[in-house]
Amino acid sequence: xxxxxxxxxxxxxxxxxxxxxxxxxxxxxxxxxxxxxxxxxxxxxxxxxxxxxxxxxxxxxxxxxxxxxxxxxxxxxxxxxxxxxxxxxxxxxxxxxxxxxxxxxxxxxxxxxxxxxxxxxxxxxxxxxxxxxxxxxxxxxxxxxxxxxxxxxxxxxxxxxxxxxxxxxxxxxxxxxxxxxxxxxxxxxxxxxxxxxxxxxxxxxxxxxxxxxxxxxxxxxxxxxxxxxxxxxxxxxxxxxxxxxxxxxxxxxxxxxxxxxxxxxxxxxxxxxxxxxxxxxxxxxxxxxxxxxxxxxxxxxxxxxxxxxxxxxxxxxxxxxxxxxxxxxxxxxxxxxxxxxxxxxxxxxxxxxxxxxxxxxxx
Amino acid sequence: xxxxxxxxxxxxxxxxxxxxxxxxxxxxxxxxxxxxxxxxxxxxxxxxxxxxxxxxxxxxxxxxxxxxxxxxxxxxxxxxxxxxxxxxxxxxxxxxxxxxxxxxxxxxxxxxxxxxxxxxxxxxxxxxxxxxxxxxxxxxxxxxxxxxxxxxxxxxxxxxxxxxxxxxxxxxxxxxxxxxxxxxxxxxxxxxxxxxxxxxxxxxxxxxxxxxxxxxxxxxxxxxxxxxxxxxxxxxxxxxxxxxxxxxxxxxxxxxxxxxxxxxxxxxxxxxxxxxxxxxxxxxxxxxxxxxxxxxxxxxxxxxxxxxxxxxxxxxxxxxxxxxxxxxxxxxxxxxxxxxxxxxxxxxxxxxxxxxxxxxxxx
Numbered sequence: 001x002x003x004x005x006x007x008x009x010x011x012x013x014x015x016x017x018x019x020x021x022x023x024x025x026x027x028x029x030x031x032x033x034x035x036x037x038x039x040x041x042x043x044x045x046x047x048x049x050x051x052x053x054x055x056x057x058x059x060x061x062x063x064x065x066x067x068x069x070x071x072x073x074x075x076x077x078x079x080x081x082x083x084x085x086x087x088x089x090x091x092x093x094x095x096x097x098x099x100x101x102x103x104x105x106x107x108x109x110x111x112x113x114x115x116x117x118x119x120x121x122x123x124x125x126x127x128x129x130x131x132x133x134x135x136x137x138x139x140x141x142x143x144x145x146x147x148x149x150x151x152x153x154x155x156x157x158x159x160x161x162x163x164x165x166x167x168x169x170x171x172x173x174x175x176x177x178x179x180x181x182x183x184x185x186x187x188x189x190x191x192x193x194x195x196x197x198x199x200x201x202x203x204x205x206x207x208x209x210x211x212x213x214x215x216x217x218x219x220x221x222x223x224x225x226x227x228x229x230x231x232x233x234x235x236x237x238x239x240x241x242x243x244x245x246x247x248x249x250x251x252x253x254x255x256x257x258x259x260x261x262x263x264x265x266x267x268x269x270x271x272x273x274x275x276x277x278x279x280x281x282x283x284x285x286x287x288x289x290x291x292x293x294x295x296x297x298x299x300x301x302x303x304x305x306x307x308x309x310x311x312x313x314x315x316x317x318x319x320x321x322x323x324x325x326x327x328x329x330x331x332x333x334x335x336x337x338x339x340x341x342x343x344x345x346x347x348x349x350x351x352x353x354x355x356x357x358x359x360x361x362x363x
Numbered sequence: 364x365x366x367x368x369x370x371x372x373x374x375x376x377x378x379x380x381x382x383x384x385x386x387x388x389x390x391x392x393x394x395x396x397x398x399x400x401x402x403x404x405x406x407x408x409x410x411x412x413x414x415x416x417x418x419x420x421x422x423x424x425x426x427x428x429x430x431x432x433x434x435x436x437x438x439x440x441x442x443x444x445x446x447x448x449x450x451x452x453x454x455x456x457x458x459x460x461x462x463x464x465x466x467x468x469x470x471x472x473x474x475x476x477x478x479x480x481x482x483x484x485x486x487x488x489x490x491x492x493x494x495x496x497x498x499x500x501x502x503x504x505x506x507x508x509x510x511x512x513x514x515x516x517x518x519x520x521x522x523x524x525x526x527x528x529x530x531x532x533x534x535x536x537x538x539x540x541x542x543x544x545x546x547x548x549x550x551x552x553x554x555x556x557x558x559x560x561x562x563x564x565x566x567x568x569x570x571x572x573x574x575x576x577x578x579x580x581x582x583x584x585x586x587x588x589x590x591x592x593x594x595x596x597x598x599x600x601x602x603x604x605x606x607x608x609x610x611x612x613x614x615x616x617x618x619x620x621x622x623x624x625x626x627x628x629x630x631x632x633x634x635x636x637x638x639x640x641x642x643x644x645x646x647x648x649x650x651x652x653x654x655x656x657x658x659x660x661x662x663x664x665x666x667x668x669x670x671x672x673x674x675x676x677x678x679x680x681x682x683x684x685x686x687x688x689x690x691x692x693x694x695x696x697x698x699x700x701x702x703x704x705x706x707x708x709x710x711x712x713x714x715x716x717x718x719x720x721x722x723x724x725x726x
Contacts, residue, residue, distance in 0.1 A: 042375060044688075078587075197603055223473050223476050245567055
């Protein structure tokens with residue numbers, strides 16, 4: 001056992017130790033081939049088995065129906081902010097965007113460079129977001145090409161717990177920071193995308209789950225590399241994929257499966273986040289959680305202490321305890337614990353204990 | 364020492380054993396931090412040092428002048444086939460493409476989806492390419508937005524040895540399969556791009572070297588994620604980069620530096636390729652090298668044997684000798700040895716010896 005840091009970074013995030021050890025043990029010689037998996041051709045049998053297993057694990061763990069394709073792309077969510085409108089938004093159409101944080105605002109900005117896009121709702125008040133809109137808050141265009149949401153907001157610590165009903169309009173969800181934290185009904189979505197670097201694996205690969213008819217009906221007047229269909233038609237081997245990132249995603253998802261899959265992930269995430277929210281709720285005079293209770297994220301817990309000096313002191317003392325990544329995003333300040341799927345329960349227990357100790361010592 | 368395969372795959376390609384062992388040794392615990400480099404935030408000091416060193420190594424090894432920026436992007440050459448015209452080609456302009464193989468043909472096809480693009484030359488005859496054009500073969504448009512070439516053609520085994528003079532028209536080169544195989548005068552290029560997975564590192568990161576004025580003058584009516592400027596302005600940390608791929612590129616380039624840099628790489632590549640061409644040239648009745656001598660690649664050596672049966676037999680016997688990846692590309696057939704920077708001299712010696720043995724036994 002190494003002296004593992006208690007890693008609360010918002011992403012790239014911690015990975016299962018077993019997934020890393022597996023990678024280490026076969027890094028130089030994969031499966032007796034005398035080559036690293038990084039050195040294998042993406043058209044050869046060794047990599048092909050890894051690639052297929054990774055695709056199958058996504059499908060199995062998220063119960064992806066036959067109506068939807070699973071793709072491995074590159075470029076992260078930001079690349080999807082462009083690919084979605086480029087593929088799905090045609091002249092004369094408009095797309096709806098629900099603004100719940102800086103990532104959805106960025107997605108809307110990118111869509112406006114491609115075509116017509118409008119705000120279907122925003123929960124921004126005085127520059128901050130403390131809640132997810134309700135269905136009645138949404139001003140949906142029934143003719144929209146699609147409706148885009150960000151399922152979990154890493155900066156502001158909010159998360160959709162009941163997805164909106166968009167009728168026949170395809171629902172597009174950026175699930176970068178919470179895909180696989182719980183079971184979802186994939187059939188209700190047109191497109192789900194997620195950079196892997198929170199729950200699924202390392203940075204460098206993006207998982208896209210897209211309904212077959214949206215693949216087939218995608219625009220063909222855009223570059224091939226920007227079309228979902230290019231990748232869908234070739235099982236994400238249209239060009240050289242990021243082979244090692246997909247290999248690590250395979251290792252990470254294999255651990256998720258062993259741990260019980262999406263249902264077990266939800267139970268564990270609820271448990272982890274409750275440990276933190278409970279200790280804070282018990283002393284609202286000392287801990288200020290800005291997010292409305294029903295919108296709280298089970299992935300990113302954000303809070304403030306009475307003063308910025310205390311926040312600095314907290315970070316310094318946390319570091320001494322081998323807890324890293326607890327600083328809030330530079331644009332919002334405060335403190336944040338990112339407790340994604342691969343964050344160990346023991347780390348969160350330790351953090352909850354430290355929160356209480358710190359309050360007693362400084363409250 | 365592991366039993367290393369003699370890896371002649373066209374890419375992803377072999378990496379230096381020292382780069383892999385370094386990765387293995389610190390895979391679980393990077394620099395005593397208790398975290399893998401994959402688990403570090405891209406905004407934290409550990410990754411930042413790796414990122415900066417990787418950028419510096421590219422700059423140092425290729426003697427990149429101050430007029431040019433070095434960027435780390437994703438998506439491989441295919442992504443650049445779209446990004447180049449999207450950024451550099453404006454309404455009313457046209458771009459020149461020199462067709463020397465399937466990759467340049469694909470680049471041209473992608474550019475035509477973005478704007479006006481024309482063939483400045485093609486060496487295609489009866490579906491195959493056996494040479495690089497001379498300067499006088501080129502029908503250059505002096506008003507072109509840029510002129511695109513593929514510096515080395517992996518499928519057909521041809522390579523530019525003297526780059527064309529395009530006057531004031533920016534020269535854009537896809538150097539995916541030969542960047543850093545030799546010194547180049549970067550100042551003569553507007554854009555150089557290369558997927559890392561041949562000479563530079565693993566799949567999943569693309570190196571782009573681009574002249575400052577082309578960054579600054581790039582189109583701003585395209586999505587932000589497709590603009591060079593987004594990445595240039597933020598030292599390639601505009602969004603989450605493929606951190607582990609960049610880390611491996613750093614490890615690989617550190618070995619290249621230790622081995623003597625671009626000049627040493629050229630000497631070694633000349634030596635490796637000569638070993639193979641010499642044994643074939645000595646027996647042209649048995650080995651047929653379709654490429655004209657002055658266009659031969661020092662990275663990908665392609666050849667045919669008298670019959671397809673003999674080619675199959677050769678591949679089977681090579682495999683028994685632990686030599687892998689010698690099959691020609693599926694679209695052209697025949698045999699191919701990809702002998703990139705990180706291919707060991709001993710492997711090429713063994714292959715040259717085997718070529719001769721095989722000839723004696725089957726000639």
